[in-house]
Amino acid sequence: MSDEVPPPAGGDGQSSSGQEIPPPGEGVASSKSSLTEAESLLIDMMKRQATVKAPSSGADILAAGRMIGKDGDGGDKTDGGGKKHAFWETQPMKVVADDSKKSGGKRTGGKNSDPMNKETAAAAAAAAAIGGDGEEQTTTTTMQHCPIVPNKPTSELRQDPYNMPKGFEWSTIDVMDEAQRDEVYDLLTRNYVEDDDAMFRFDYSPPFLLWALTPPDFNPDFHLGVRSSKSGKLMAFITAVPAHVRAYEKTVPMVEINFLCVHKKLRSKRLAPVLIKEITRRVNLTGVFQAVYTAGVVLPVPVASCRYYHRSLNPKKLVDIGFSRLAARMTMARMIKLYKVPEKPATTGLRPMEMRDVPSAHRLLDEYLTRFSLCVKFSVDEFAHWLMPRKGVITTYVATKKSGAGGDDEEETVTDLISFYHLPSTITNHPRHSTLCAGYSFYNVATSVDAEVLMRDALILAKNEGMDVFNALNLMENEKILKDLKFGIGDGELQYYLYNWACPEMEPKDVGIVLL
Numbered sequence: 160m161s162d163e164v165p166p167p168a169g170g171d172g173q174s175s176s177g178q179e180i181p182p183p184g185e186g187v188a189s190s191k192s193s194l195t196e197a198e199s200l201l202i203d204m205m206k207r208q209a210t211v212k213a214p215s216s217g218a219d220i221l222a223a224g225r226m227i228g229k230d231g232d233g234g235d236k237t238d239g240g241g242k243k244h245a246f247w248e249t250q251p252m253k254v255v256a257d258d259s260k261k262s263g264g265k266r267t268g269g270k271n272s273d274p275m276n277k278e279t280a281a282a283a284a285a286a287a288a289i290g291g292d293g294e295e296q297t298t299t300t301t302m303q304h305c306p307i308v309p310n311k312p313t314s315e316l317r318q319d320p321y322n323m324p325k326g327f328e329w330s331t332i333d334v335m336d337e338a339q340r341d342e343v344y345d346l347l348t349r350n351y352v353e354d355d356d357a358m359f360r361f362d363y364s365p366p367f368l369l370w371a372l373t374p375p376d377f378n379p380d381f382h383l384g385v386r387s388s389k390s391g392k393l394m395a396f397i398t399a400v401p402a403h404v405r406a407y408e409k410t411v412p413m414v415e416i417n418f419l420c421v422h423k424k425l426r427s428k429r430l431a432p433v434l435i436k437e438i439t440r441r442v443n444l445t446g447v448f449q450a451v452y453t454a455g456v457v458l459p460v461p462v463a464s465c466r467y468y469h470r471s472l473n474p475k476k477l478v479d480i481g482f483s484r485l486a487a488r489m490t491m492a493r494m495i496k497l498y499k500v501p502e503k504p505a506t507t508g509l510r511p512m513e514m515r516d517v518p519s520a521h522r523l524l525d526e527y528l529t530r531f532s533l534c535v536k537f538s539v540d541e542f543a544h545w546l547m548p549r550k551g552v553i554t555t556y557v558a559t560k561k562s563g564a565g566g567d568d569e570e571e572t573v574t575d576l577i578s579f580y581h582l583p584s585t586i587t588n589h590p591r592h593s594t595l596c597a598g599y600s601f602y603n604v605a606t607s608v609d610a611e612v613l614m615r616d617a618l619i620l621a622k623n624e625g626m627d628v629f630n631a632l633n634l635m636e637n638e639k640i641l642k643d644l645k646f647g648i649g650d651g652e653l654q655y656y657l658y659n660w661a662c663p664e665m666e667p668k669d670v671g672i673v674l675l
Contacts (some may be wrong), residue, residue, distance in 0.1 A: 304409050307659050310448040318444075321437050323385065324428055327394065329437065330384040334372050340365045342393045343384075343418075348585070351420050358481060359584040359595060363418075367582070370552050371417070371675050375540045376401050380441050381414065385430055395421045397434045399442055403536040404451050404672070405528075406462070406662045410536050413449040413657075414442050415674060450658040453674050461654040462533065465632045465667045468646035470618060471498045473627040480592050482628070498645060502623075504556075504616035506575055506608050512555040517543045519573040520557055527604045531635060531671025533655065546578055546602070553580045554598070556620060558607060576604040577617045579629070580675065598624070600631035601673055611640040618644065634670040 320329055334340045344365045352361045363371070372382060377400055385395035399414035416438070421430050442450070474494045477483040485494060512520060521542040528534040537545065546555045555578040559571040578601040586592050598621040605613040614637075621629045631637050631646065632653065655670060 303661050303663060304407060305661055306448060307661050310446075311443070313444060313446070316443050317440050321433050321440070323433065324430070326388050327385050327428075327430070328388050330386040330393070331380055332382040332384045332393070332396070333379060334369060334382055337365070340368055343368055343396060346393050346396055346422065347418065347420055350423050351418075358587055360587065362583045362585045362594070364551065364583075366549065367552050367580075370544075370549055372398055372400060374400055374402075374544045375538065378441075378445065381438065383434065383438050383441070385434065394425055395430045395434055397438050399438055399450070401447075402451065403538075404449075404657075405534050405536050406657060406660060407532050411449050411660060412447050413451050413660075414447055416450050416452045417675065449660045451672065451674070452656050452658065454654050454656065455651050457654060458656065460656075461664070462657050462662060463634075463655040463665045463667060463670045464652045465634050465655065465670060466652050467649040468631050468633060468637075468641045469649060470629040470631070470641075470644060470646045471627075472500065472618065472622045472629055474498050476592060476627050480586050480589055480595065482595065500615070500618050500622050502619070504619050505612055506558050506616050508558050509556050509575070509577070509616060510558075511548050512546065512557045512573075512576075514543070514547065516557050516559070516571070516573055517547070519559075519571070520546065520576055523573050523576055523604050523606070524602055528671045532665045532669040533657075534671035546576075551581055553578065553601070554620060554624060555601075556616075560607070574607040575613055576602065577613060577620065578602050579617055579621060581624075581626075582675075596625050596627045598626040598629045599673075600629070600637070603635075610636050611643060614640055614644055632670075632673070633667045634673070635668065638668060 323329060332339050332343060334343065344363065347363050347368075348360070351363070381399040383397050384393050386392060387394055397419045398417050400417070402413055402415050403410055404413045405411075419431065419434065421428075421434075442448075471477055471483060471494075474483065474497075475491060478485060478491070478494070485491065518539060521537065521539050524542065524546075525537065528536075535541075546553065548555050555576070557573045557577075558575040559573050561569045562572050579598040580601050582597055582599055584595040584597065586595055598617075600614075600617065603610070603613055603617065614631075618629055631641060633641065655672075
């Protein structure tokens with residue numbers, strides 16, 4: 160077997176699994192001076208197809224940061240201008256219903272529309288699975304609520320890892336080991352998502368990575384790295400974590416793909432496609448053939464499109480670092496007054512969630528998520544992992560009411576839930592500030608108060624924890640309350656994808672899943 164890297168997603172290097180999981184939205188970032196052809200093409204596609212604008216100020220970094228994250232040299236894509244790409248045009252694809260957009264956003268229950276135009280069809284080929292080792296797979300489905308390509312038995316899957324280019328080798332990363340976790344942190348800090356002007360770069364702390372990558376039943380083999388054979392240095396990384404995802408009425412075991420990152424100096428080595436192939440192979444061997452992921456670009460084929468909104472909590476700092484600007488006829492004093500929040504939450508009895516609250520809080524969230532068409536079905540243990548407070552990582556508050564006959568043993572039932580995770584960004588080349596502290600809305604459930612009151616409480620709690628800005632997607636019930644709470648709309652859309660799973664498109668309000 161040669162040491163050459165297989166070509167990206169097609170050609171003679173196709174996985175025998177027939178199930179390739181595309182890269183996540185939080186893809187590889189690079190400086191403008193080191194863009195590969197594929198990365199330049201990806202940026203063009205974002206500008207033309209996804210209407211994602213290069214941020215004119217830091218105000219769009221929280222959207223553009225994740226969304227402009229590039230998937231490295233992962234293969235050809237349409238450029239949005241009608242240019243043909245031989246690979247994508249030869250692949251099988253599902254004819255996706257577009258009726259929802261034509262009918263003002265209403266779902267049509269999976270009725271297929273007319274065939275898509277050539278540009279869209281060429282791009283949509285990415286959603287179809289590929290046959291083994293260069294053999295085109297033409298068996299796809301026009302049905303809904305099922306795999307696009309049938310799952311395969313283990314005996315038909317590739318058993319051996321893909322070959323790496325000379326000088327590199329696979330490495331399964333033990334994130335439970337502090338030293339290896341710090342290696343991942345260092346790689347991401349220096350090479351992961353940043354804005355076009357390199358002013359801000361996501362700073363996933365080691366405790367955050369431990370939280371993000373070790374949910375119940377996580378598989379260490381899905382923490383996949385590439386090391387230099389000579390120095391042993393970690394040069395690339397990609398991950399998958401397990402999740403049971405409900406899409407409409409069917410719950411399917413899937414993985415969430417994240418943290419695809421290749422060292423900036425190695426973008427020409429085409430490591431990204433091999434990383435994607437290898438994580439796909441490893442996931443397939445465990446009997447999982449579906450994935451959920453997000454991206455800021457329109458890849459084949461989104462199940463939903465959501466948008467980030469940003470709420471200023473420290474306007475003076477945000478203007479100072481170039482994250483936001485003073486509007487015409489707006490003074491700093493007026494801006495500070497405009498975005499001032501109360502000192503204390505309004506919800507009675509709001510307190511940090513404790514382990515004793517987990518069963519009741521889990522029931523509350525589980526019931527709430529039944530309202531939405533796309534969500535994670537959390538077990539009690541998974542809920543505890545993702546929602547229990549961790550300093551500097553995840554903040555969760557609950558309000559409760561007592562039920563029962565009275566006395567000290569009276570049971571407390573959780574009535575309201577607030578949660579947000581902490582994802583700061585490093586501020587580069589600023590004389591006074593080094594960190595932009597950002598909170599991201601996670602899961603919130605309001606039953607004893609209005610949703611707007613609860614979200615305002617979240618802003619207060621985030622401000623009290625030192626957050627400079629608070630961010631939320633317009634999914635679930637968020638959109639109807641964000642404007643009144645003085646959130647500003649971001650420029651870009653965050654696309655939600657289900658890999659190898661066919662279902663109708665949905666509106667943002669139908670999405671009940673938040674990915675890190």
